[in-house]
Amino acid sequence: MDLAQRMRIGALGAVAALLVSGCFGGRPAEGGSGGDGPIRIGVSLPLTGDFSEPGKGVQRGYEAWAKHVNDNGGLLGRQVELTVLDDQSNADRVAADYEKLINSDRVDLVFGPFSTRLVIPAAQVARDYGFLFVEPAGAAAEVFNQGFDNLFYAAPAVAQDHYDYLAEAIIAMPEATRPQTAAYAAMDDPFAQGTANGLKEKLAKAGVRTVVDEVYPPNTTDFGSIAAKIADSRADIVVGGTQYQDAVNLIVALRQLNYQPKLAAFSTAPTNPEFPEAIGAQTEGILSPTGYTPKADYPSNKEFVDFYTREHGAAPTEDEANAWTTGQVVAAAVNASGCADPSPECQRKLIDWLHGNEVQTVVGPLKWDSAGRPQGAHLIQQYVGGEIRIVLPADAKEAELVYPKPAW
Amino acid sequence: MSLVFQSLVLGVLMGGLYALLAAGLTLYFGVMRVVMIAHSAFLVLAAYLAWTFTVHTGLDPMLSLLVTVPLFFVLGVAVQRLLVARLRPATLTMMSVLLTFAVALVVEGMLGFVFSGTHRRIPLSYSGARLELFGASVALVKLIAFGLAVVTLVGLHVLLKVTRFGQALRATMQHREAARLLGVDTDRVAGFGFGLGLATAAVGGTALALDSTIYPSLHWHWIGPLMAIIVVGGLGSVAGAAVAALLLGVGQNLLQIPLGTTWAQTFFYAALFLTLILRPQGFFGGRLAQRF
Numbered sequence: 001m002d003l004a005q006r007m008r009i010g011a012l013g014a015v016a017a018l019l020v021s022g023c024f025g026g027r028p029a030e031g032g033s034g035g036d037g038p039i040r041i042g043v044s045l046p047l048t049g050d051f052s053e054p055g056k057g058v059q060r061g062y063e064a065w066a067k068h069v070n071d072n073g074g075l076l077g078r079q080v081e082l083t084v085l086d087d088q089s090n091a092d093r094v095a096a097d098y099e100k101l102i103n104s105d106r107v108d109l110v111f112g113p114f115s116t117r118l119v120i121p122a123a124q125v126a127r128d129y130g131f132l133f134v135e136p137a138g139a140a141a142e143v144f145n146q147g148f149d150n151l152f153y154a155a156p157a158v159a160q161d162h163y164d165y166l167a168e169a170i171i172a173m174p175e176a177t178r179p180q181t182a183a184y185a186a187m188d189d190p191f192a193q194g195t196a197n198g199l200k201e202k203l204a205k206a207g208v209r210t211v212v213d214e215v216y217p218p219n220t221t222d223f224g225s226i227a228a229k230i231a232d233s234r235a236d237i238v239v240g241g242t243q244y245q246d247a248v249n250l251i252v253a254l255r256q257l258n259y260q261p262k263l264a265a266f267s268t269a270p271t272n273p274e275f276p277e278a279i280g281a282q283t284e285g286i287l288s289p290t291g292y293t294p295k296a297d298y299p300s301n302k303e304f305v306d307f308y309t310r311e312h313g314a315a316p317t318e319d320e321a322n323a324w325t326t327g328q329v330v331a332a333a334v335n336a337s338g339c340a341d342p343s344p345e346c347q348r349k350l351i352d353w354l355h356g357n358e359v360q361t362v363v364g365p366l367k368w369d370s371a372g373r374p375q376g377a378h379l380i381q382q383y384v385g386g387e388i389r390i391v392l393p394a395d396a397k398e399a400e401l402v403y404p405k406p407a408w
Numbered sequence: 409m410s411l412v413f414q415s416l417v418l419g420v421l422m423g424g425l426y427a428l429l430a431a432g433l434t435l436y437f438g439v440m441r442v443v444m445i446a447h448s449a450f451l452v453l454a455a456y457l458a459w460t461f462t463v464h465t466g467l468d469p470m471l472s473l474l475v476t477v478p479l480f481f482v483l484g485v486a487v488q489r490l491l492v493a494r495l496r497p498a499t500l501t502m503m504s505v506l507l508t509f510a511v512a513l514v515v516e517g518m519l520g521f522v523f524s525g526t527h528r529r530i531p532l533s534y535s536g537a538r539l540e541l542f543g544a545s546v547a548l549v550k551l552i553a554f555g556l557a558v559v560t561l562v563g564l565h566v567l568l569k570v571t572r573f574g575q576a577l578r579a580t581m582q583h584r585e586a587a588r589l590l591g592v593d594t595d596r597v598a599g600f601g602f603g604l605g606l607a608t609a610a611v612g613g614t615a616l617a618l619d620s621t622i623y624p625s626l627h628w629h630w631i632g633p634l635m636a637i638i639v640v641g642g643l644g645s646v647a648g649a650a651v652a653a654l655l656l657g658v659g660q661n662l663l664q665i666p667l668g669t670t671w672a673q674t675f676f677y678a679a680l681f682l683t684l685i686l687r688p689q690g691f692f693g694g695r696l697a698q699r700f
Contacts, residue, residue, distance in 0.1 A: 048517075049625055052525035188670065216669035219629040221620065224418040224550070225664040225672070231545075232411040245527045245621040252619070255536035256547035257414075278529040278621065282536065408536070 038081040039074075039340045041066070041330075042101030043111040046118060049089030050218065053244065054319045055114045058136055059084060061316065061323025062111060064308050069327070075334055083107060087118060094118040098125040108340050111326050112154075114319070116140040116190040123151045131342070132350040134329045136322035140190030144371040150351050154325040155291045156363050156376035159194030162267060162289040163239075164377040165392040167202035169401060170237075170263075177403075179236035179262055183212035185226055185250060186241030195267040195289065196241025211235045220246065227253035234259075240266035248278045255282060255408050262404035263287065271318060271381060271388065284386070285405030289378035292321040292363050293390060295398075300328065301362040325361045332359045410543055415661040417544040421554045423657025427650040428557035429612040429630065430637040431564060432605035438581045438644025439601035442492055442504040446511035448627035448634060450606055453515055454480065454613025455622045456523055462530050469530050469614055470552075476610040484606030485599045487511070492602065493595065512627060519624035527623045535619070553615035560611045561650055564604070568646070577601050581644055636680040642690025651692045652679075 043062060046055035066080050074080060083105055087094040094113055101107050102125070112135020113122050119138030126133035127150050134152045139159040143151070157164070170179065182203055186196040193215065204210055211233040214226050227250060230238055238254065238261045240247050247269030254264075263285075269275055270288035279286075294305045294315040304324055308316040316324070333353045339346040358367040366374050380392035382402060389399040429451060436444040454476050461472035491511070495503045537548040568574040579587035580597045588594050616622075633656075641652030656676055664672035683691060 048520065048525075052520065052625070053527065053623070056525060214669060217673060220669060220673070221626070221629050222422055224422065224547075225415055225661045226669060228411060228414045228418060229665065232414065245623065248527070248529060248621045252535055253547075256538050256550070257545045258538060274526060274528075277531065278527070280531065280533075280535065 036078065038079040039076070039109065039334075040081050040083060040105070040107045041109045041111055042083045042085075042098070042105055042107035044085040044087045044094050044097035044101065044113050044118075044122065046089035046094075046114055047084075047086040051089045051115045051118070054137070055089070057317060057319025058114045058323040060312065061136070061320035062327065064311055064316075064320065065324045065327035067311070068304075068307050069331065075331055076338065076340060078340070087113060089115070089118070091117055091121050095121040095125050098122050102126075102129050102131065102342065106342065108342055109330060109334075111323075111330065112136055112138065112151075116143055116159075119143055119151075120146060123148050126150060129342075130344040130347050132330065132333065132347050132354070134326045134354075136319075136326045138191075140194045142190045144373050148372060149355075149370065150347075151372040152329060152354050152368050153372055153374050154329045154361070154363075154366065155322050156366070156374055157291065157378050158373050159191050160198035161376075162195040162291075162378045163199035163265065163380070164202075165380045166265060166287065166289070167199050167206075169380075169392055170203060170208070171206045173403075179208055181209045181211045181233070181235045181237075183214075183230040183233050183235035183238045183261075184210065184241065185212070185214045185216065185230065185238070187220075187243055187246055188215050188217050189243065192241040192243055192246075192267060194241070196239050199239055199265075208237075216246070218243075218246075221249075223250045223253040224256075226250065227257050227259070230254060231257040231259035235261065237261050237263040237265070240264075240269075242266045242269055244269045244272055244274075248275070251279060251282075251286070251408070260407050264405055264408075265289075270383065273314075273317065276383075276386075282408035283383040284408070285383060285402050286408075287380060287382045287391075288388075290318060290381050291378050292316075292318040293379060293381070294321075295390075296362070296364070296396075298362060298364050299360060304362045321362055325363050325366070328361045329354065329359050329366065332357075411665060412662065413542070414544045415665055416658060417541065417546060418550075419658035419661030420654065421546070421550040421657075422661060423654035424554040424557040425550075425612075425615055426633065426637055426657050427653035428553075428560055428608065428615060430634045430641070430649045430653055431561060431646050432608040432612070433634055434638040434641065434644055434646055434649045435564075435601055435605040435608070437638065439577060440488070440492065440504075440598050441501045442602075443501060443508065444605070445505060445508040445631060446515060447508075447605070447609055448630040449512040449515035450480065450483075450609040451613040451616060451630065452622060452624065452627045453519060454610045455617035455620070456519055456528070456613075457610075458614040458617045459528050459530050459622065460523075462532075469532075469617060470556075473611060473614055476614065477607050480610035481603040481607040484603035487606070488599045488602035493598070512631075516624045516627065523624065525624060527621045529621045530617050532618065547619065549618040553618055556611055556615045560608055561646065564608065564646055567604075573597070573600065577604075633676045636676040638690075640679050640683045640690060641692050645690065645692060648690055648692035652690075 045059050066082050070079050085097040087097050114137040116138045119135050123133045133150050184196045186193040212230050247266040265287035270286050271290045276283050333350040334340045336353050337349040358365050379390050381388050382391045384399040391397050391401040433447050436442045457476050458469040458472045462469045534548050538545045576592045576597045580594045637653045638649050641648030660672050660675045
């Protein structure tokens with residue numbers, strides 16, 4: 001048991017003692033909020049700061065899920081109630097938030113925050129208290145190397161595997177047209193970099209030479225010099241391990257240097273509805289992995305898309321879908337275990353159930369390995385004829401992969 | 409070789425933009441010893457106003473300057489009169505950090521409230537357009553931003569050197585009490601100096617928005633490098649800030665080739681440390697900072 005854990009348990013003891021002695025008044029110390037009251041679910045999200053945009057998307061997804069559950073009779077016959085705190089995209093704050101949710105707000109369940117950088121400290125707190133921790137946005141390898149047995153990532157694939165179908169398609173190309181060289185630019189962020197590294201390793205093994213391998217800090221504002229390096233290398237393909245604004249700025253900078261690759265793939269940004277607005281007409285041929293599409297015909301997806309579109313007037317994106325999936329996964333465990341309270345016995349039952357079962361969700365059937373890695377891969381989308389369409393894998397495609405990519 | 413030349417060109421263009429963005433910061437410090445943490449938040453505010461203007465009117469974002477420059481000047485005078493002037497002179501520099509930090513948070517919060525956290529980019533038909541210059545590509549938007557920087561900085565220089573107001577401002581910078589004895593209304597001049605600084609933020613923010621994706625918290629990424637520039641350039645010296653910005657911009661872009669982006673970014677801070685150790689008054693500025 002390390003020091004931080006001892007201190008947390010010590011703090012828990014102190015809080016319990018205060019509660020027993022009646023200093024806090026109100027709720028009793030044992031039993032949490034069990035019984036017939038609402039099931040209280042705590043979550044901390046980056047509603048301000050660097051991740052505020054996806055953070056708000058996840059919040060919309062969680063709230064839509066809660067409303068949908070309540071409209072349909074609740075969970076175990078009880079209404080669900082969300083408590084959402086703002087961690088300001090700050091890793092110290094997110095840990096304190098989960099401490100507060102579990103200790104002083106005494107929630108029954110917790111949902112994960114957004115971004116790998118916030119998921120790890122949050123999961124640590126959840127583990128210390130024995131809580132089930134299902135999260136919508138921690139896809140990087142680091143998340144699964146920490147020894148969490150209470151964590152489950154509610155999406156089809158981890159970051160390393162996001163470009164898997166693209167790697168297979170490139171490796172399967174005939175020798176004459178197959179790209180020989182590749183340039184990679186990735187944000188120094190475990191998720192973004194993980195996506196690019198996954199593809200880089202697979203292509204390098206297949207003989208595609210890496211000519212640029214650039215990593216930039218998240219606060220990079222000028223992409224001119226990175227673009228200059230890539231343009232100078234004349235790489236056949238360019239791959240971005242990106243979030244949103246960096247991908248947009250990098251693409252524009254590459255265009256300004258008249259670099260015309262045969263294939264351009266960027267994680268995250270191209271599936272964002274703002275992307276074509278930001279890039280203009282030159283999106284044609286740009287590729288992106290995605291864990292979700294509103295068009296997927298999984299049984300619960302249509303219900304989700306209809307409900308969400310009714311509530312918000314627009315179809316959900318990946319952030320909302322991952323949040324909704326988190327809700328579905330936790331709900332499946334709660335329904336199967338028949339409990340939703342903070343007691344270690346109940347939380348253990350929920351965790352054990354998820355380790356042994358598959359859950360049907362809006363992103364497809366999910367099951368996990370012992371570290372919480374989902375066992376799937378991402379779809380690959382491409383801008384074809386001005387619209388973003390699924391091009392890989394073959395059995396899900398809506399359009400043919402365009403290669404080489406038209407000039408941008 | 410071509411990569412070196414390309415990086416050099418990009419570095420000069422970037423340095424020009426940095427000089428424009430830092431000019432206001434050095435003015436506030438020069439005139440009032442105010443460390444204006446909120447300067448970059450106002451840059452982002454101007455960028456949002458340019459975006460709003462273009463999205464709603466369909467006109468070029470640079471036309472928004474006709475509105476934002478006078479607006480920011482008035483806003484600057486108001487901020488100085490209503491907030492900064494109330495700080496006690498003895499602790500002005502330190503307290504101004506806290507005050508303007510709060511102003512930055514207010515501006516960021518308002519931007520998030522009004523425009524949401526969605527990342528925005530001005531839709532420009534010429535965002536990818538470029539010129540060829542001795543084998544290097546020069547993006548049209550970067551060239552326009554550089555042009556705006558040159559015009560603004562030369563204008564500022566002329567204003568400070570030639571006009572009566574400029575003389576009064578420089579006198580206030582050099583010795584406030586002596587200027588007051590000679591009949592300069594230093595309070596008024598200080599207000600105008602602050603307004604002038606914020607007016608440069610209107611131009612800088614618009615130049616920034618031509619080639620950048622903007623979002624409310626973007627200003628935190630800018631304030632560090634801008635502070636480094638004005639310290640290296642010599643606090644209070646517009647010309648010093650311009651020279652420092654150019655050197656640092658070019659240096660960062662060239663270092664990026666062998667070192668990569670992460671290490672190249674530390675160049676600004678390495679320069680800051682070296683300046684503070686070797687020449688705390690700055691390498692290109694006047695004697696101002698010696699007193700601090």
